[in-house]
Amino acid sequence: MEGPIRKTKKDECQNPPFPSAPVNEQGFTYIELVLSFFVLVLLLPALFFAVHTLEKELKKMMGQERLQMEYLAFHAWVQDELRQGSRFRLQGGAMLFDLPTGETVRYEVKKRQVIRSVKAKGETTFKGMTIILRHVYFIAFVPGKKEVVIDVGLQNWHASLDFSVTVAERTEVDDGAR
Numbered sequence: 192m193e194g195p196i197r198k199t200k201k202d203e204c205q206n207p208p209f210p211s212a213p214v215n216e217q218g219f220t221y222i223e224l225v226l227s228f229f230v231l232v233l234l235l236p237a238l239f240f241a242v243h244t245l246e247k248e249l250k251k252m253m254g255q256e257r258l259q260m261e262y263l264a265f266h267a268w269v270q271d272e273l274r275q276g277s278r279f280r281l282q283g284g285a286m287l288f289d290l291p292t293g294e295t296v297r298y299e300v301k302k303r304q305v306i307r308s309v310k311a312k313g314e315t316t317f318k319g320m321t322i323i324l325r326h327v328y329f330i331a332f333v334p335g336k337k338e339v340v341i342d343v344g345l346q347n348w349h350a351s352l353d354f355s356v357t358v359a360e361r362t363e364v365d366d367g368a369r
Contacts, residue, residue, distance in 0.1 A: 300327055
């Protein structure tokens with residue numbers, strides 16, 4: 192008699208289908224599922240908060256760096272040009288001054304930018320337009336007898352920077368006085 196081999200309960204207990212898993216366990220219990228879900232619910236907001244804080248600080252730092260680079264470029268440009276200038280004056284919120292070449296330079300603010308334009312000797316209108324500073328929310332030109340002070344406030348989405356540039360006016364020495 193050669194029929195199919197039948198297994199008895201004794202054989203099943205000695206040879207379980209998966210040797211590493213207990214025979215009577217079917218999966219997770221409800222308590223294990225609730226605990227896993229509870230830990231997940233607690234950790235996700237903490238993770239999002241940490242990532243949000245890190246991103247916010249990085250954006251603030253990058254915004255501050257951009258404003259400082261704007262300041263450094265503006266300071267170098269303005270310092271060199273103002274030292275050459277004479278007859279500093281204000282006209283309608285813009286600062287005008289004359290260069291030794293006879294040109295008149297105007298610094299004015301338009302759309303949160305400081306714009307430089309030049310009027311050649313004998314011309315009646317200013318020509319050209321160079322943006323020398325961006326992200327300006329405040330600027331005050333204060334020309335004095337011996338110095339020029341420019342108070343500036345810069346602001347972008349993530350940072351702000353306030354500074355003041357003071358440049359002593361160039362003094363001309365008469366060759367006969369030496």
